[in-house]
Amino acid sequence: MYGVSVEEGGGAGHEARRCVLSKDRFPETTGGDKTTILFDLENQPGALVKVLSLFSSRGLNATMLQSRPSRLDPGAGLWEYTFIAEYLGHIRDQGLAEAYAEVEAGLGTLCKRIRLLGSYPRSSMGEND
Template identity: 35%
Template sequence: MHRIAFFGPEGTFTEQAARSLSGGEAAAELVPYETIAGAMAAVRGGETSAACVPVENSVEGPVTATLDELAEDEPLVAVAEALLPIHFTVLARHDLAAADVRTVASHPHALAQVRGWLSANLPAARQVATASTAAAALAVQSGEYDAAVAAPVAAEHYDLAAIATDVADVEDARTRFLLLQRPGRLPEPTGCDRTSVVAAAANRTGALSELLTELAFRGINLTRLDARPIKGGFGEYRFFIDFEGHVAEPRIGDALAALRRRCAVRFLGSHPRADGVPASIQPAAGNEDFVNATDWVESVRRGDTA
């Protein structure tokens, strides 16, 4: 049985994602780590074969801890992803009514996603940020806080009562999670894939535009673009770029080679998209077009045709 690290403790949305990505609870041992960095370090150190971590939320945007860890230290690559709807359960001690809640704890991203609900339903409660939604539930169980905004799975792990379920200010809020492994054999292309890279572009006019133009010239559609500062280089940034397609495809390989010619690039993975959306192929930008063009150039070099 292989082991999968996840951003814990037990009872987080990341645990739910890890369950789905592991193929079921019996298929792998899920090991909680207190931080995203800790979960990823477990893979790098060989303690686990993979790590499940959040990478972006449709309301709060990128999970910067994940992005920074992907850009630094030994490389890890994403081999799968999960997309979870984010609706929360508000947990409290069994002897406490909602009207008596004076403190409510959760991860900052979670608090931001239920700000309206808290204002309407627990207006007297002081909001407290914790390291994770599960850490908040654990703190409530120990008597540190009155209530926690947590993932539904937390109710399985902690002896608390649900005072509200299916809580969300944005009904279709979702978080995307990655399954990370050390570099090795990649998943086969499916036609509904996502490739991710991080590029350290030069700090000069037009540098980012040049990178994006390489993708646009090849008809490749972006699905995400984020910038993060480079430590020790004020005003210098890394760009995290997700786009449709798989590195095994000629058009994607051609684009990656072009990006690499322009700047330092770290490959972060190619894997099937959780939403199953197929890549949009522009006219004259299909894989067969790239293969035919390369074959034509080779024939010219051989002198077979003009």
């Protein structure tokens, strides 16, 4: 896989995830890609639903959503979170690009920060991996 040889197998039923690094931030689309986005919400009712609906209204499938304590503003307290979302598709795909641009345009209204972490080929381990 990716020109890397397997030195030792993990045995039956064991799977391992590998990270593929690239100098190109957004490699060419493969037709089977994922995109990971990080964002910090403004503290207002429904902000998370509003952001996620910008993606779902374009038929984009979220395969992962995680929250982590935010370190964006150290004085914000314990209840501010950074969200990491993973979507099927490439940032160069029209729907994903439009949704990202709309969230980005809402900086200061919906989000304090949005950052595109990258687009990359999906794993071949499973349908949603």
